[in-house]
Amino acid sequence: MLTAFAFYLFAAITLLSAMMVITARNPVHSVLFLILAFFNAAGLFVLLGAEFIAMILVIVYVGAVAVLFLFVVMMLDISFADLRKGAMQYVPVGLIAGGVLLAELIAVFVAWRFSNSAEQNIAVPTPDAAEVTNTEALGQVLYTDYIYAFQISGLILLVAMIGAIVLTHRRRPGVRKQKIEEQVSRTQEEAMEIQKVTPGTGI
Amino acid sequence: MIEIWNTYGMPTLFMLMHIGILIGVLLGAVAYYTYLERKVMGAMQRRQGPMTVGPFGLLQPIADGVKLLSKETIVPSNANGPVFVIAPMLTFTLALIAWAVIPVNAKWVLADINVGILYLFAVSSMGVYGVIMAGWASNSKYAFLGGLRSASQMVSYEVSMGLVIVCVLLCVGSLNLSEIITTERPFWVQVMLFPMLIVFLVSILAETNRAPFDLPEGESEITGGFMVEYSAMTFALFFLGEYANMILMSAMTVVLFLGGWLPPFGIDALAFVPGVVWFSLKTLLVMFFFVWSRATFPRYRYDQLMRLGWKVFLPFTLFWVVVVSGSLIYFDALPK
Numbered sequence A: 001m002l003t004a005f006a007f008y009l010f011a012a013i014t015l016l017s018a019m020m021v022i023t024a025r026n027p028v029h030s031v032l033f034l035i036l037a038f039f040n041a042a043g044l045f046v047l048l049g050a051e052f053i054a055m056i057l058v059i060v061y062v063g064a065v066a067v068l069f070l071f072v073v074m075m076l077d078i079s080f081a082d083l084r085k086g087a088m089q090y091v092p093v094g095l096i097a098g099g100v101l102l103a104e105l106i107a108v109f110v111a112w113r114f115s116n117s118a119e120q121n122i123a124v125p126t127p128d129a130a131e132v133t134n135t136e137a138l139g140q141v142l143y144t145d146y147i148y149a150f151q152i153s154g155l156i157l158l159v160a161m162i163g164a165i166v167l168t169h170r171r172r173p174g175v176r177k178q179k180i181e182e183q184v185s186r187t188q189e190e191a192m193e194i195q196k197v198t199p200g201t202g203i
Numbered sequence B: 001m002i003e004i005w006n007t008y009g010m011p012t013l014f015m016l017m018h019i020g021i022l023i024g025v026l027l028g029a030v031a032y033y034t035y036l037e038r039k040v041m042g043a044m045q046r047r048q049g050p051m052t053v054g055p056f057g058l059l060q061p062i063a064d065g066v067k068l069l070s071k072e073t074i075v076p077s078n079a080n081g082p083v084f085v086i087a088p089m090l091t092f093t094l095a096l097i098a099w100a101v102i103p104v105n106a107k108w109v110l111a112d113i114n115v116g117i118l119y120l121f122a123v124s125s126m127g128v129y130g131v132i133m134a135g136w137a138s139n140s141k142y143a144f145l146g147g148l149r150s151a152s153q154m155v156s157y158e159v160s161m162g163l164v165i166v167c168v169l170l171c172v173g174s175l176n177l178s179e180i181i182t183t184e185r186p187f188w189v190q191v192m193l194f195p196m197l198i199v200f201l202v203s204i205l206a207e208t209n210r211a212p213f214d215l216p217e218g219e220s221e222i223t224g225g226f227m228v229e230y231s232a233m234t235f236a237l238f239f240l241g242e243y244a245n246m247i248l249m250s251a252m253t254v255v256l257f258l259g260g261w262l263p264p265f266g267i268d269a270l271a272f273v274p275g276v277v278w279f280s281l282k283t284l285l286v287m288f289f290f291v292w293s294r295a296t297f298p299r300y301r302y303d304q305l306m307r308l309g310w311k312v313f314l315p316f317t318l319f320w321v322v323v324v325s326g327s328l329i330y331f332d333a334l335p336k
Helices: A002-023 A027-047 A051-075 A080-114 A134-145 A147-168 A180-184 B002-044 B060-070 B081-101 B116-137 B141-172 B177-182 B187-207 B232-256 B268-272 B275-296 B302-330
Strands: none
Touching (some): A002 A027, A027 A051, A027 B081, A027 B116, A051 A134, A051 B116, A051 B141, A134 A147, B002 B060, B002 B081, B002 B232, B002 B275, B081 B116, B081 B232, B116 B141, B116 B177, B116 B232, B141 B177, B141 B187, B141 B232, B141 B302, B177 B232, B187 B232, B187 B275, B187 B302, B232 B275
């Protein structure tokens, strides 16, 4: 009973805040509602017994990604009302994209639910949830069974990251940069000079 | 009816009672932490600290609280009302809910969950929203600068904090806080984790925006930072949240590195003292460290702070994760 109540609470808030993300007038409010949606999705994961994924969702998406979103949206100086003006002409495209996504989800669910051989098609079955915690189960699948796929996706992300940095980084001439090593390696001899001053003469 | 009462009513009532006691103790600790800070800093600077309200100034925190309560809450006319009011509430709530998983003694914990340490990390990583929302909603330059500074500072130091936690978890093999405390660590593992303790102590200073990393609210540069437009109760919530966060981070250090409720240095003769006393004493030790470093170090410059986080701590902790996991595998000491 309590679980069902919690489920409907989290689900309702997730849907409502997801609606608010696209309807809110102020873009910063949109991002804040997005964060609320993430948070409640994490709550749904906890109800499913996937507490590891729930916490990672909060740490990665709420704690890091959404902060950057918020940063960018706060700094942007665009009138979002102007951007919204032509939004209605994209409704058909949006509907098609949404419909395709929905159809795919239904296809996956139906295939999984009603086919007898679906479960045999997984190369490595996940360990029984009753025996290990889901942290261990995920670790087993990610870092042992599918380690190569995991490493390759990591490498691709690394390449993308380096590419982004190389493409956007530029050295501007004439900028005075601090060189910490030079500052630290200064010695007393080269940094100061001690002079003997006789009274009444000055240097 | 009675069945419903027995399955839902009683546990709920007990839970509420536990939560009430925990929050009561915590708020008392927060109030007297401000007193402790002023007294200790007074002693370090050869002053007396608060001494007129009550004996030894013991009633000073209460007088401060009453003062803040009775003041008028001002919401600037150009501020974004709802966000402006939600921000301090969020900061304070987050500082409180993290305590649900902290074990103060064997079995003395509200929720003994599997992923306790991740929960703590998640809650502390959300703390940045209170600050960034306050900075944005105030609609003022200083507040906005403070909010931006704080956001980038907290995100930067979270990375190295996460890697420090990974090091500890490698040696322990569990995400449950009680198991992290009770798992025995050989002496060489403790030695290996010692540099991580130092990194963690510095990171929690930055994470809670305390001196010498208090740039988000650096008075001499950006007046009051993100708190500049806040007054009375909204300010009090930020203040309480900050101090509750410091106590929380101290407790986290105790859980990860100092052995929680167990007697210090594994001396069994001291086990007759209740675990909660040891836990409090150890937490107090780290809390003292917060005050000590505030009274000792001058404020960092902002670019130096970022350099320390990304160019010193991040590579070092990453390297140390490799060292720790490598030596655990070499000595066959990985927790099963």
